[in-house]
Amino acid sequence: MTAQPRFPGFAPSAGGYESFYLRAVDPDRPRGVWLRHTVHKAPGEPAVGSTWVTLFDREAGPPATAKVTLPAPAVPRGGWLRVGDSAFGPAGVRGPGWDLRFEGAAAALRHLPRAWMYRAPLPRTKLESPLPHARISGRVEAGGRALELDGWPGMVGHNWGAQHAERWIWLHGVAFEDVPGAWLDVAIGRVRIAGRTTPWIANGEICADGRRIRLGGIGAARRTRVREDPLGLDLELPGAGASLRLTARSPRDQTVVWRYADPDGSEHHTANCSVACLDGVLERDGQPPLRLQCAHGGAYELGMRETGHGLPVQPFADP
16 A cells, blocks of 8 residues: 555644544444544644544434544554554554454555646645555444444545535445445545635546446546535546446435534534445446445545534534
8 A cells, every 4th residue: 555644744734634544334224433533734833634434223213423623643664653552553543442354465555646646736735545456454433333344345445635615516326236345445635725715526437347447637637527415426427438327415414423523713514424325327428337235335535615414413512
């Protein structure tokens, strides 16, 4: 895996953020885990770290959540990020309440299509998936609830930057019916440049029948169609010799909204459901259409400025 911690290089006078995260889903039941370790640094201030966890179990009721914020995040030996007694690294994450291990053979996914984009000031958000398709095992507890994972499909992700996008969507899918081993990992964003907000720009990949297909890109922005709200997405996305039409639907009772602070002091509300329903069709040149369906194998996240979405917000400030 290619991930390298970035927050130690943040200039003292600058702001920035970084996140290492995972999601995993029970392939047989609507249960899942979304766990993050983050760094937040306001300009001229020391960095602080946070651990965030959400347990989804539709059979048990609303998601269980927890968040802890502590000073002095660090890079553990051989790892990526330590917050207090919890350490997130290439092989797993261990801390109070969780002990999870990763394995997977899929090569890392760098969403931005050019290496120079990871060095340039724009886009101000950089992202990659060290493991876009992983098997995750272990135990995690939060809010009086516990889940035991035994090779649940999921992913491990990493993002960092000087500012969140103005509006973003993150979409991940596994456990597709009748398409063993298929996965989807796409980020879609609108950014503000010189006072204007760009159209939606998508970057990511889909893997089906053992073949990875690049989706989106700046050149595809005019052909990308997005209709979104906190509980659903309708997407049309071109790719390399392919196109994807897909809907995502998040049950209201399984959607959590967190407050995400930006380094400049502004804030987003971020709705996430990691047991979302996905239904799509992948068109590939020279091949029949491929139906991609999963009843609860999707993760759908919408980062937004608006606060009048009508969904309850988690009682945790950020940072």
